[in-house]
Amino acid sequence: xxxxxxxxxxxxxxxxxxxxxxxxxxxTSLIGILVVTASLIWVYRELAVRHLIDHETRANVALTRAFxxxxxxxxxxxxxxxxxxxxxxxxxxxxxxxxxxxxxSKMNGLQVAKIKIYNLQGITVFSTDEKQIGExxxxxxxxxxxxxxxxxxxxxxxxxxxxxxxxxANRNLIASYVPARHAADGPIEGAFEVYSDVTELLDKxxxxxxxxxxxxLVVLSTLYAFLFFIVRKADRIIARQRRERDAKExxxxxxxxxxxxxxxxxxxxxxxxxxxxxxxARRHDHTAVLMFIDLDxxxxxxxSLGHQAGDSLLQIVAERIRSCLREHDxxxxxxxxxFTVILPxxxxxxxxxxxxxxxTETVARxxxxxxxxxxxGATIGIAVFPGDGDSxxxxxxxxxxxxxxxxENSRGGHSFYRAAMNxxxxxxxxxxxxxxxxxxxxxxxxxxxxxxxxxSRRVVALEALxxxxxxxxxxxxxxxxxGVLEETRxxxxxxxxxxxxxCLQLRAWCDEGIRPLRVSVNVSPVQFENANFVAMxxxxxxxxxxxxxxxxxxxTESLLIDNLQQAQQTIESLKRIGLHLSxxxxxxxxxxxxxxxxxxxxxxxIDRSFVTEIASxxxxxxxxxxxGEMARALDIxxxxxxxxxxxxxxxxxxxxxxxxxxFLFSRPLPAADVRPLLSNSIVLAAGGGPAPRWLxxxxxxxxxx
Ligand code: C2E
Ligand code: MG
Ligand code: MG
Numbered sequence: 001x002x003x004x005x006x007x008x009x010x011x012x013x014x015x016x017x018x019x020x021x022x023x024x025x026x027x028t029s030l031i032g033i034l035v036v037t038a039s040l041i042w043v044y045r046e047l048a049v050r051h052l053i054d055h056e057t058r059a060n061v062a063l064t065r066a067f068x069x070x071x072x073x074x075x076x077x078x079x080x081x082x083x084x085x086x087x088x089x090x091x092x093x094x095x096x097x098x099x100x101x102x103x104x105s106k107m108n109g110l111q112v113a114k115i116k117i118y119n120l121q122g123i124t125v126f127s128t129d130e131k132q133i134g135e136x137x138x139x140x141x142x143x144x145x146x147x148x149x150x151x152x153x154x155x156x157x158x159x160x161x162x163x164x165x166x167x168x169a170n171r172n173l174i175a176s177y178v179p180a181r182h183a184a185d186g187p188i189e190g191a192f193e194v195y196s197d198v199t200e201l202l203d204k205x206x207x208x209x210x211x212x213x214x215x216x217l218v219v220l221s222t223l224y225a226f227l228f229f230i231v232r233k234a235d236r237i238i239a240r241q242r243r244e245r246d247a248k249e250x251x252x253x254x255x256x257x258x259x260x261x262x263x264x265x266x267x268x269x270x271x272x273x274x275x276x277x278x279x280x281a282r283r284h285d286h287t288a289v290l291m292f293i294d295l296d297x298x299x300x301x302x303x304s305l306g307h308q309a310g311d312s313l314l315q316i317v318a319e320r321i322r323s324c325l326r327e328h329d330x331x332x333x334x335x336x337x338x339f340t341v342i343l344p345x346x347x348x349x350x351x352x353x354x355x356x357x358x359x360t361e362t363v364a365r366x367x368x369x370x371x372x373x374x375x376x377g378a379t380i381g382i383a384v385f386p387g388d389g390d391s392x393x394x395x396x397x398x399x400x401x402x403x404x405x406x407x408e409n410s411r412g413g414h415s416f417y418r419a420a421m422n423x424x425x426x427x428x429x430x431x432x433x434x435x436x437x438x439x440x441x442x443x444x445x446x447x448x449x450x451x452x453x454x455x456s457r458r459v460v461a462l463e464a465l466x467x468x469x470x471x472x473x474x475x476x477x478x479x480x481x482x483g484v485l486e487e488t489r490x491x492x493x494x495x496x497x498x499x500x501x502x503c504l505q506l507r508a509w510c511d512e513g514i515r516p517l518r519v520s521v522n523v524s525p526v527q528f529e530n531a532n533f534v535a536m537x538x539x540x541x542x543x544x545x546x547x548x549x550x551x552x553x554x555x556t557e558s559l560l561i562d563n564l565q566q567a568q569q570t571i572e573s574l575k576r577i578g579l580h581l582s583x584x585x586x587x588x589x590x591x592x593x594x595x596x597x598x599x600x601x602x603x604x605x606i607d608r609s610f611v612t613e614i615a616s617x618x619x620x621x622x623x624x625x626x627x628g629e630m631a632r633a634l635d636i637x638x639x640x641x642x643x644x645x646x647x648x649x650x651x652x653x654x655x656x657x658x659x660x661x662x663f664l665f666s667r668p669l670p671a672a673d674v675r676p677l678l679s680n681s682i683v684l685a686a687g688g689g690p691a692p693r694w695l696x697x698x699x700x701x702x703x704x705x
Pocket of ligand 1: 479
């Protein structure tokens with residue numbers, strides 16, 4: 001038993017996405033590891049550099065102390081007296097040379113790159129780099145700190161540096177400013193600046209830093225991998241538990257909304273669904289139908305054969321009803337032997353009668369249970385929305401009432417709540433039956449209406465138009481029955497017959513030696529949407545042996561626009577067979593030349609209603625002119641349909657319309673009657689008035705129409 005799918009609103013109450021623990025863990029942990037490692041590298045570097053500076057500063061202080069202890073007393077007077085002296089005087093002072101020799105001998109073998117001495121005014125009074133003697137560095141912050149009794153150091157990278165042992169390149173140097181005193185607690189008498197080269201130390205630190213970072217990364221990654229396995233396992237367990245819980249909830253929900261015997265949705269679910277269907281129908285302006293089905297003679301079976309037989313019978317009946325419905329129709333068991341069916345969308349209320357009839361016929365077929373041949377029936381009451389109530393309760397009540405009144409009159413039948421609907425449904429049924437019979441009895445025929453070339457007024461094509469030659473009613477025009485053929489899908493068979501008959505007629509005319517003419521055939525959406533349509537057309541063209549370029553299919557715009565992509569494919573396939581294609585009734589639908597760009601059609605047939613408007617409206621003429629020009633740009637020939645007056649014919653000649661069709665030239669005629677018009681020498685002339693008027697060309701004698 002195919003169970004019905006619960007609607008989206010019930011089927012998935014949990015719309016939030018489940019938490020993905022493993023993914024969350026992976027992302028956050030990886031980010032964490034990167035952040036920790038990067039921070040560690042940064043902190044390590046900061047600490048190491050600070051430590052290095054401290055260490056080097058202490059070394060430089062010790063160095064200057066040692067220097068001061070041994071030789072400062074020899075030079076303190078020179079430094080004290082340097083205030084106000086020019087660079088030249090300072091450089092020329094013999095003390096500078098002695099100091100230099102002394103410094104070099106003391107610093108030999110140490111990491112010191114340069115030594116400078118400043119006086120209390122911040123003037124460089126000595127430097128191992130002689131060029132710097134005399135420079136004023138009083139604004140230097142480190143020097144100022146040293147002159148105030150503090151030690152200051154900073155580290156810097158130098159691409160090029162004049163050390164006392166020569167120029168050195170790409171080195172990291174620490175410069176320490178140290179106060180110069182004669183005795184440790186004596187007054188400040190100047191300042192030293194000592195540069196020491198720490199490049200190698202820094203390189204070693206850098207190396208150590210990356211080693212530590214690598215180690216940390218390895219440790220954290222191992223930890224991550226370990227935790228990942230735990231988390232993934234936990235995640236899988238949680239997911240499984242979630243699935244089990246969902247399944248259990250689903251089962252509970254299913255039990256609450258379904259009948260355990262037939263598996264069909266039950267009365268509780270019916271009420272909600274009907275309400276939804278009504279809302280949708282109201283919003284989209286649809287017609288919806290509710291059927292109330294009650295089984296006949298079920299009680300007898302139940303009482304005489306027992307409940308088990310009754311249950312089996314209900315299951316079989318439910319399955320049979322389901323088989324009569326379309327995919328989107330809904331079937332419910334209301335309890336006992338009562339069922340309801342909702343048809344959420346129907347084209348016409350009468351369509352429900354077709355479904356109801358199918359159900360009563362199917363249910364009435366014999367059922368064998370426990371070696372008993374049983375026969376039950378179904379009586380159906382039908383309520384239509386809108387019309388028979390605008391609430392779920394009202395519709396149900398009216399469908400129920402319709403069912404009871406049917407039961408009183410005719411068990412095993414169906415009827416609508418409104419009597420008028422029954423009348424219409426039975427008329428529809430009569431037409432349907434008569435059409436089927438008529439088609440079987442060969443009452444269908446094709447009439448042909450000429451399409452003339454605008455310039456020469458000679459027939460260049462014929463449109464095949466379906467007629468039903470009814471034994472008592474006479475010729476029935478297609479407007480009265482095409483709709484029924486389409487709704488019952490009989491149009492698929494009839495449409496094939498039309499194409500085949502038109503092709504055979506074309507073949508016969510060709511065999512008679514008539515010059516090549518195109519025959520156009522109308523295609524209904526039901527045919528076009530059918531999966532076998534292209535194959536059918538190809539088969540008919542092959543079997544009748546006509547030149548495919550003489551066959552034209554007339555399609556309507558709405559048929560193309562409803563499913564653009566599929567229409568494009570079908571059109572490509574039809575073009576590959578070699579057929580011509582036209583858009584029929586242009587001006588009644590979307591009338592979008594923009595869409596036409598997407599389809600490779602050859603003709604555009606402007607609808608009669610539009611052609612009629614031309615005569616009366618300036619605006620209509622402007623639109624028609626624009627259509628003509630745009631169609632020409634797209635290489636599409638315009639055909640004016642329903643041309644009834646010479647004025648209309650002249651207007652369309654003037655806007656480069658390729659062909660004209662209408663009562664002005666000829667009405668649709670049976671094949672035999674249209675035959676005389678097909679000779680090349682015949683010119684169909686206008687004469688005003690709706691009756692067909694055609695004339696012969698000057699070299700022929702007149703032929704009556
Ligand atoms: P259509 O394809 O637009 O056909 C043109 C209709 O306009 C025909 O009506 C034709 O008789 C009528 N007509 C042509 N010239 C004039 C005119 O000057 N004045 C007036 N008042 N009418 C004119 P018909 O034959 O009644 O067909 C009506 C519609 O039925 C067709 O419109 C077409 O859509 C459909 N149809 C006819 N035969 C078939 C068929 O074999 N298959 C399908 N799917 N539809 C068909
Ligand atoms: Mg047509
Ligand atoms: Mg038309």
